[in-house]
Amino acid sequence: MEDDAAAAAAVSKVLSDDDLLAEILVRAGFPTTLVRAAAVCKRWLHHASHKAFLRRFRKLNPPRILGFYTQIFQGDPRFVPMLPQPPELAAAVRIVKGYSFGAPNDGDSLVSHEVLVHDCRNGSVSTALRSTRNHAMRFEELLGFTVGMDSPLCPEKAMAIDPPLSPHHQHPKYRGLGPAGFLILSREEKDGSLSYFFVLLENPTSLDTTSETNFAVHVFMLKDGAWCMLASATTQIDHWREDIRAVLVDNRIYIMATYIEITVLDLTTSSFSTVKLPPGLSDSMISRADDASSVSLVGMKEHQLGIWLHKGDSWSIVGTICLREMCANLMMSDCSVKDMIISPLWIIHVGDNAEFVILQMGRSVFYLDTRCRTLRTLYETPEDELYQVDFSIQPFMMIWPPTFPAIKCDPTRFAFWPLDTLYYSDLIDVLWLSKVRLPSHC
CATH class of the missing domain: 2.40.128 (Lipocalin)
Known part of the structure; x- marks a missing residue:
């Protein structure tokens, strides 16, 4: 009994030191383990959820890649896990792999539904669901087009929004609304939230109406469930590529529209500039x-x-x-x-x-x-x-950041010793993962 009391006092002394406790928690290694640690008691939750601590935790333990979404022709996106994965992330990988984007199946052989993954950032997957009908090989009629914001780890956050298509893009013979006709981009804000952008790329030559060098970009930002116009500009681009690649950095969209230079759209001024690629x-x-x-x-x-x-x-x-x-x-x-x-x-x-x-x-x-x-x-x-x-x-x-659970009013969660069996096992796991040695009787 005396040995147990001495060991309990030693552990309590270690865990009552805020600085040492922070050093232990920051070595948890995985967000899932950090969430378990935060559920031990309110004091641990306060340390684990503090913004300064989370910045330090992310720097030492950057978010891991769980896997990749691949796109095979007109099939649904396929999730390929990044292996091997530590056991602590096995449940998350399993949930993402089992998630379905749910493309409709109406049984019409002339109607095709294509789900395209355009952007993945911080657990959010931006998709485009495009439904078309083939009219005896004459032209492809656009039946429907929806932008989806999916969160495989938090399915309740999923939403579908109609894109802001212009009359030019809604023309039944317009051929530019394929993968290169639009972009869906996201930007992580300072508070950790995501902002979404729908970038419409307009090439009027698809209707043979204007000069082939015309290139218009219309940018919309998602606010309160609706797309709001943010910027619109037109420039001249010779020999623009079909597999257009782009990235959003701060308030600029860098568009690789050709093989020799990058076209940069400044969202603040709605103006274009160019950057030559290395030769x-x-x-x-x-x-x-x-x-x-x-x-x-x-x-x-x-x-x-x-x-x-x-x-x-x-x-x-x-x-x-x-x-x-x-x-x-x-x-x-x-x-x-x-x-x-x-x-x-x-x-x-x-x-x-x-x-x-x-x-x-x-x-x-x-x-x-x-x-x-x-x-x-x-x-x-x-x-x-x-x-x-x-x-x-x-x-x-x-x-990132992880979602911390609310702790119920339970007196045992304010104590460090003794803890009930469930909470004590969580404490042991966190300390073990943090490479902190417990007394031998534990």
Whole structure:
């Protein structure tokens, strides 16, 4: 009894020290573990939910990638888990994998429904549901178009909103309302909330009515369940690409409309500017950078991958990676990877700050960690399925900040010893995950 009392006093002394308690909680490692720790008592909840603590926790334990949404032709988006995952995130991965976007099935063979994933950020998935009818191969009639905001980990937050289509886009013969005819972008605000933007790209040549260099962009922001016009501008672009890529950084949209330069739309002034790409790139993609005035670029020159940062008016090289050697090493260690060296290499996604790059070679999709310089197989299209060159993929990250539960009025949750069995087991798990040694009798 005396030993137990002494051990209890020692643990209580440790946990009553606010500074030491914060050091323990910040090492929980996962948001799910932090939520369990916060449920021990109100004092732990106060520490775990404090904004300064959460900023520190996120810096030490950045949100993990749970998996990726892939797009295969007109099939529903497919979630591919990022493996291996720690046991603490297994439940979250299982929930996301089982989530369905629910495209309708009306039994009409001439009517097709296509769900496209456009953006994934902080647990939110922005989709576009496009319904069309084929009229005897003459033209494709647009029957319906809906923008969806889904949250697989919080299904009750899902909502569907009609997009703000112009009369030009509603014309039944307009061919520009495909994947390159619009963009759905999101921006994480300072308070952690998300703002959504619908970007309508207008190319009047789809109706053969104006000069082929005309390029109009209309930007709408979602406010209180409705799309509100934010900016609109027109410019001249020669030889604009069909697979338009874009990223929203602060109040600027960087649009890769051609293969030689980036068209930048300033949402504050509704004006365009251009940024020349580094010369000699066969493929490239941009991403957000830490600095709101900068943008990252990953570009390909043969099998050499370059990483640049654009700040001010110039590009600065951050690093280069020789993919030929990495691919050869992966092919030797993974017998399922075939003919990698001779297949074309494409960049299909770049993470924020260019921390990772998703690459495609034939049927294989690879994950490149640019900081650790490691390459691994992420996905392989089965032999019995068709595969496409313009493979679409969006990473799904763990939600941040975590949602903390409300603690019920329970006197035992104000005490540190003894705790009831459930709460005490949570405390043990948190301390163990934080690498804090408990007394041997625990």
